Amino acid sequence: MAITVSLVALFGLVLFFLLRSKTLGYGFALIAAGFGFFLASTGAATPINQLTDSVIQAVSNL
Structure with a gap:
């Protein structure tokens, strides 16, 4: 659940900056x-x- 919320926040920020x-x-x-x-x-x-x-698991294992 925490990963989903984080990705939603990340995509929301990207969308905000693209609109801005x-x-x-x-x-x-x-x-x-x-x-x-x-x-x-x-x-x-x-x-x-x-x-x-x-x-996400692959990136965290690097």
Whole structure:
């Protein structure tokens, strides 16, 4: 759970800075957030979470 909250905060900060620097428009930000929301409710959510956990464990073992 702590990893998920941290990744949400990290992606939120990236999105904030992209919006602030006008690299990403508000419409595209809403589309990206909607895509992430709907992707989380599909069968792809489990493999994505497993991949994220594996990458985090690999980085921490370095």
